[in-house]
Amino acid sequence: MFELITKCNETNARVGLLTTEHGKIETPIFMPVGTQGTVKTMTPDELLENKAQIILGNTYHLYLRPTQEILLKAGGLHKFMNWQKPILTDSGGYQVFSLNANVKLEDDGVTFKSHIDGSSHKFTPAKSIQIQKDIGSDIIMVFDECIPYPAEFDYIKHSTERSLEWAKQCKIAFENEPERYGFKQFLFGISQGGTIPELRKFSSKKLVEVGFDGYAIGGLAVGEPKDKMHEMLEISNEILPQNKPRYLMGVGTPTDLLEGISLGVDMFDCVMPTRNARNASIFTGIGKLNIRNAKFKDDFTPLDEDCECYTCKNFTRAYIRHLFIAKEILGLRLTTLHNIHFYLKLMRTAREKIIEGNFPLWKKEMLNKFRKIET
């Protein structure tokens, strides 16, 4: 499934190629988040025009709406949303905890109430796999608990052990559940362990012993300091096999992405480019800007002078500001499209720089630019 093509001489940055039946994915890659069967505001064609290679779907949301029943009838999520490139789904674990106040966590699974209608549901490792098989994602994630930060050592230890147990159950369920739509699906494990080095090592080693098609580093970007995140990434990536893809879940800012690549990560997802866009927050080569700012009211330049996206080729800051002030949906579309283009272009450039052998210098220059604004 994964071919490691080249590595950076100075850092752990890698260039690879992931192969699925819905297409090849050039890593490092950013996966736009399509929570409910759509990357918010965008058509599949716009994703393709901006060179998206894989998107992420949220199992929790898709389970509640449109439901497994509808997805099965549709022939899977690819057909339902008319996206023919690869899809990765999370396990539903993260949203079960983040979107629900009263969650009952037991050793065999999690009982929760729907954030939509309050109805009661239970996710188990086997159930999560079953749903993801019904969704028909190319890459399935094991069911886990995303440990909050900070947490007590004993809690982290118990949760990490339980997630490992769940990962084993997921693998069994994955092997037992037939594929629904005739194409091969892959299963990724998720390393936990909070920010405790020995538990990170334990989790990563044990996962590798179980054996998965790829490995995610989970439970990070939940409030811990950046140096802790980087330390955990180093620890995990020393243990995770070189010939398997590595996925840092829910990360992050452009700076986080470049740091992650530098530490050996191949795959990322985050709602940041799309959610920020809907809040008028724009990523550019010279930092972030808030397009609602009054100083843009008569600024007839593009969002980003150096950007080649549809938005920047056709519209001005003044116009997009007007759309936001007037609460026009087109504003949300144009900024989303730009931010997604920015993230995907950043990853393509990182890949080129690794291949050319210029990644460390380029990364330093980019971080300096980003640092001005992002802090």
Add this chain to the structure above:
Amino acid sequence: MFELITKCNETNARVGLLTTEHGKIETPIFMPVGTQGTVKTMTPDELLENKAQIILGNTYHLYLRPTQEILLKAGGLHKFMNWQKPILTDSGGYQVFSLNANVKLEDDGVTFKSHIDGSSHKFTPAKSIQIQKDIGSDIIMVFDECIPYPAEFDYIKHSTERSLEWAKQCKIAFENEPERYGFKQFLFGISQGGTIPELRKFSSKKLVEVGFDGYAIGGLAVGEPKDKMHEMLEISNEILPQNKPRYLMGVGTPTDLLEGISLGVDMFDCVMPTRNARNASIFTGIGKLNIRNAKFKDDFTPLDEDCECYTCKNFTRAYIRHLFIAKEILGLRLTTLHNIHFYLKLMRTAREKIIEGNFPLWKKEMLNKFRKIET
């Protein structure tokens, strides 16, 4: 500006060609409404792909946001929103009354408070023309009062006389105010008179005596019975010159459009296709449907089997229903695009049928289809 190409033998339906510096417009035509410098949810490219030839902008809204100052700096609305085809603007009169509770109507103009921030403003005929010159629309409408229905005879008479006086003032202002952006703009008069035949005749005759580039029939579709609307259209169109375009403002349903064409109307605008779309109401060749309806949850056919729009070629009723239920913006985009395509296609077909000499029969068939659902 207007060339009358052919007429129907049985009805008053006409085929014409309107020429502006931003392009030719094949009539009969429907003008999508772009209230605040955007046809809600759509890019200019999507309008072009769906063969929109002219759009409408609302002077009241554009005056408040982005303001004349910004539009002047931008080089006019075409450049501001990146739409290079013709634009028609209304005069602002309609919104002044419909969006404001406390309006002070005097013989020289209307004082109103902004629906956005409560600030006080006054529109006069000259002011409306000045704003529309700053907007840079290809077709400017005279400032008028849209008389509510029902109204007392004396009120209608006085208002009609005042609107006529305003029309004269508008023509003077139009001729005195220089064009801002180097291209020619046109001025349309608006016939009033409520549903009183003698006042309609009076208004239409007097307007023609003043002389305009085209004539709108205003103050209809405000609650009067359909047969009254048709009667007023007949009366107006008998008086309005054959060699000038006729525009029925704020109309309407697909049925209204075909009836209007039949009675000699060349141009229409209405928020119906876009507003209905955002409320999940879909126009199809076999009537309207509400895509939120549960019966569509596993309906994997397009919105309209016979439609060739992007939405119908790529997505199913089940998917679009899901988008609406999940409150996803893409749903609003896909239905808007379909409804706009439907309206524009209907007008193109009407034009073809008039040219072919088959308009009356085709119209009858279409009205039968529409009647099932729209009533």
